[in-house]
Amino acid sequence: MDPLEDVLSLLDTRSHLSAGLVAGGSWAVRFEAPDGVKFNAVRRGGCRLTVAGGGEPVQLAEGDCYLLTRPLEFTLSSDADAVPVDAGTVFAGAENGVAHTGEGEEVLLVGGRFSFGDRARALLLDSLPPVVHVPAGSGEADALRWALDQIDQELRRRPMGSSLVARHLAVVMLVHVLRLHFAREPRTGSGWxxxxxxxxxxxxxxxxxxxxxxxxxxxxxxxxxxxxxxxxxxxxxxxxxxxxxxxxxxxxxxxxxxxxxxxxxxxxxxxxxxxxxxxxxxxxxxxxxxxxxxxxxxxxxxxx
CATH class of the missing domain: 1.10.10.60 (Homeodomain-like)
Incomplete structure (x- = not known):
């Protein structure tokens, strides 16, 4: 059996999709440390990702995706000077699956999180860096965009079984991100x-x-x-x-x-x-x- 498939199956990998985020102007949203692995993809525009204790901010462009593999607070923003607001407040006002912040609609992000069983950190997450950034021009980007497009269609049209299909598509995203990480940094750390x-x-x-x-x-x-x-x-x-x-x-x-x-x-x-x-x-x-x-x-x- 493929070791990656084996480990992901053992960890009971599940995905949970959240509301999208539309933003414009000068804006910043501060998120609490996620339970599991957080992922977001930039469908339109661009923004900054700043992770508490995670080093320099990451500039995200249209088509980029990232995984946050540690339970760390993080902020998405338009610029370094924007004053952050609490994500709970922003997403509490979400309508039709989309939350809004700032002025305008230059930026659109979609995402969610992956949750795992008890052994995930020892078997998988501890071997990954705190942030895995997937640039739009990478070899796996097309597969990620396809998965996101399919997720978007499932959640908008709501055919039978849409939630189940969307969750499995999100796991497909995780596999592609991990493949990219292995290809880009094959000898990072130790372990399987x-x-x-x-x-x-x-x-x-x-x-x-x-x-x-x-x-x-x-x-x-x-x-x-x-x-x-x-x-x-x-x-x-x-x-x-x-x-x-x-x-x-x-x-x-x-x-x-x-x-x-x-x-x-x-x-x-x-x-x-x-x-x-x-x-x-x-x-x-x-x-x-x-x-x-x-x-x-x-x-x-x-x-x-």
Whole structure:
């Protein structure tokens, strides 16, 4: 399985669309730290994005899109001198899915946010920069514009299933933004995403994600990757930050955790599905990685 698809599926990725924003003249809107990942696209005009603690402001042009991957306050504005107003006040007055601020209609933004399960930050978000900016001239921009056009049509015309279609289209946007980020900054940080930029490591990752229950060895993975064991071990550790079998253990525990949270399978069934020969073997690995037993983990999440 594709590791990116695998992780996004495990994280229960969902999208939530918000009202559009029309602005003109001198204006600024201050937003509270978002829950999840915030995204916006500039459909008309341009503006500035300033993120608390996020470095220099980003100038957004028509056709640009961005992801805000950290729970940080941010401001969208026409210029540095504009006095910001609270987003809650602006969007409380939205009509027909559009909020207005300033004087005029030179700028139009559409957007929303992505929400994830509990493990999103460790598995995905911590490996991304606070702001992922997608310029209009980039290779993924056409796909993003297409997705936004389709979302706009779904929400305006409201055919049957429009909300569901719009949510899935927003997830398509997320995938394209992540692809662009991987292409632009393939070796930023460490972790499984950095590993996807190395063809040898990516082959090993894909093999383990395709069959996590298989009793992989470094020698077998190296054979699949057509390199020596020492080469695979060194390149994997250098990019991902841990050895291949350590990564496999942690991924198996992620899969087991998801089944414990959502399903009713016995521990023995889950153990077999994720590559452990017995319930005790799963319990030992689970407690070593998470610090708690599978039964305690399941009970805690059921209570929650």
């Amino acid at each position: 995403m950095a590993g996807l930029a190395d063809p040898v490591v990516a082959t090993a990752l894909t093999s383990m994600h395709t069959a996590p229950e298989h009793p992989w060895t470094v020698a077998e993975l190296a054979q699949v990757c057509a390199v020596s064991r020492s080469t695979l071990a060194a390149r994997f550790k250098d990019t991902v930050g841990q050895g291949p079998l350590d990564y496999l253990t942690h991924w198996r525990i992620e899969l087991a955790s998801e089944r414990l949270r959502r399903g009713t399978d016995t521990l023995a069934t889950i153990a077999g599905a994720v590559g452990y020969g017995s319930e005790s073997a799963l319990s030992s690995a689970f407690k070593r990685v998470t610090g708690t037993s599978p039964r305690a983990y399941r009970n805690r999440h059921r209570t929650g």
